[in-house]
Amino acid sequence: MGGIMSEAAWLTDDHRAFGATVRKFLDQDYEPHRDRWTQDRLVPHAFWEKAGALGVLGASIPVEYGGSGLPRTFDLVTYMEQGRIGDTGWGITVHGIVQHYVLAFATEEQKRAWLPKLTSGEWVGAIAMTEPGTGSDLQAVRTTAVRDGNGYRLNGRKTFISNAANADFVIVVAKTDPSKGAKGISLIALETRGADGFERGRKLDKIGMDRQDTMELGFDDVRVPRMSLMGEEEGRGFYQLMGQLPWERLTISVGALAAARCALDCTLDYVKNRKAFGQRLMDYQNTRFKLAEAKSEIEIFAAFVDRMVDELEAGTLTAERAAMGKWWGTEMQGRIVDACLQLHGGYGYMNEYRIAELYRDARVQRIYGGTNEIMRELIARSLDRD
Ligand SMILES: Cc1cc2nc3c(=O)[nH]c(=O)nc-3n(C[C@H](O)[C@H](O)[C@H](O)COP(=O)(O)OP(=O)(O)OC[C@H]3O[C@@H](n4cnc5c(N)ncnc54)[C@H](O)[C@@H]3O)c2cc1C
Structure with missing residues (x-):
């Protein structure tokens, strides 16, 4: 895997075999389309589904949720292979982060509903923290998720969101209690298909990461069910x-x-x-x-x-x-x-x-x-x- 470089000390034969599979997949299913996807500023959803079918999206997700149950170092192998071809367009690291938020913090019911879709590639994941008015100072987010009957109403704007055009599942950082600062922040999971009031902006014109579909997202009174709150308790987001x-x-x-x-x-x-x-x-x-x-x-x-x-x-x-x-x-x-x-x-x-x-x-x-x-x-x- 390292070419002229020393290999990572933690690589085993299983990692190398997995890396060879990812390498072949990227060489065959990514590289030939690189120029086209650069022009489109998008890696198509179908590519994600192929990656899912091959087991690349679910390497470190437990078997009961559709994954392979391997250590997270197998995901690192995927990122190393992606780096080998000098790619930054395929937002696989963000997708992996989203999967692991679910694995770490979601209820059993949520895990069973969300992880198999994120692992098969049926869903592409994104995480929306940054807003036009705040990035580094995450506690200052202004997006709100207000209780409404048996769910929430989501309002606000996010910017610079990776995987935004493809995203079927967005973890939105929102205030469930704006009076409480960091302790008022919750993570709200939005299934984007058919979500009224959810809007994707234009693909942002960046100086690099050409194939990455980075966008603004808008939430205008988007109603989500109570089950969208990541985990059991409000205020745990930060x-x-x-x-x-x-x-x-x-x-x-x-x-x-x-x-x-x-x-x-x-x-x-x-x-x-x-x-x-x-x-x-x-x-x-x-x-x-x-x-x-x-x-x-x-x-x-x-x-x-x-x-x-x-x-x-x-x-x-x-x-x-x-x-x-x-x-x-x-x-x-x-x-x-x-x-x-x-x-x-x-x-x-x-x-x-x-x-x-x-x-x-x-x-x-x-x-x-x-x-x-x-x-x-x-x-x-x-x-x-x-
Ligand atoms: C291509 C791209 C993809 C991205 N993908 C995502 C994504 O998927 N999801 C997401 O939520 N966000 C995403 N981001 C947003 C990214 O995380 C933010 O841009 C970043 O956190 C900085 O926030 P900001 O742009 O608001 O800058 P600001 O916070 O306004 O910072 C401006 C400058 O001030 C400095 N600064 C701020 N606070 C301090 C301080 N306390 N001490 C010293 N210096 C300080 C910063 O270091 C910086 O140099 C993405 C951004 C880009 C460009």
């Missing part, structure tokens, strides 16, 4: 979000590592073939040193990711550790794609070269999943506690 963020940040770290590897791989290919002043670009000391530095940073970060994975499996991955991986790994990714683009010369600026897409896609990694400033803040807070 706590539920905080519980899952280390995983989300680990997946961003894995994505950063995979993208940096992809950048190094395609740059090595380029500099070994391109000549200037009668010699290969690879023969210039500047090229050699830049790539030696990139490889070193990648391998050093890979060791930290391995540690985070061990901690995840042991149940000890803390918010601070995941924040360290997220900020440092994504800044490393930015440095490496920039240096690699430079080594491509003018071709690096052309979208037909993969390094151009990797460069454009890298920028947002420092922003979403909690900005890198918020990551430093989390780490600093842990220092203040010690």
Whole structure:
């Protein structure tokens, strides 16, 4: 799986076999459509259903809910394979986050109703936290879910929502009690098909992540049943979000590592073939040193990711550790794609070269999943506690 790189320490033969299946699937069912889906700014729903049929969406979901019951490291293998082809359009990590919110916090009845559909690909999942007026300061969300008979009425607007065009199931962060701040936040699960008052905005025009269907969402008096409240109790939403963020940040770290590897791989290919002043670009000391530095940073970060994975499996991955991986790994990714683009010369600026897409896609990694400033803040807070 690692090519010129060392393999992740936690990979077993089962992970490798699973990775080979995902790799074949992406090579056969994703890559040939890449240009078309780039133009459409969408990975079609049918692709999700194929992934579901292959068992890729349900690897870490228990068998009783339609999954394969494997450890979450199998999902990381999928994300590594996605990174190998330098893709960010297929919102599989967000979908996995949604599945695991349900697994961790939903009632048995909710799990049985929702997880099999999310696992088969019948449903694509999204999570809607960010609003036009607030992102980092999640407690300030203004979307409300007001009790109405035996359900809720949902009102508000969300923005920058990944998987929004495809989403059949959206976890909406809303205030069930606006007077209570963080303790008034609940997670409301919205089944979007036929939901009156639910509106998708236009696909947002981003500088990267071309195939990703990021959109605004609107809720205008959308009625949802009582069962839409994630879990039994109102006011648990903030706590539920905080519980899952280390995983989300680990997946961003894995994505950063995979993208940096992809950048190094395609740059090595380029500099070994391109000549200037009668010699290969690879023969210039500047090229050699830049790539030696990139490889070193990648391998050093890979060791930290391995540690985070061990901690995840042991149940000890803390918010601070995941924040360290997220900020440092994504800044490393930015440095490496920039240096690699430079080594491509003018071709690096052309979208037909993969390094151009990797460069454009890298920028947002420092922003979403909690900005890198918020990551430093989390780490600093842990220092203040010690
Ligand atoms: C492509 C893309 C996909 C996304 N997908 C999703 C999704 O699926 N679901 C979802 O809910 N959201 C999603 N987001 C939103 C993303 O999580 C937010 O953009 C991010 O959390 C930052 O919020 P903001 O944009 O409102 O910036 P702001 O919070 O307004 O921050 C602006 C700047 O101020 C800084 N700042 C803010 N507070 C502090 C502080 N306390 N200390 C120091 N600096 C601070 C920030 O670091 C940043 O540099 C996505 C965003 C993008 C671009």
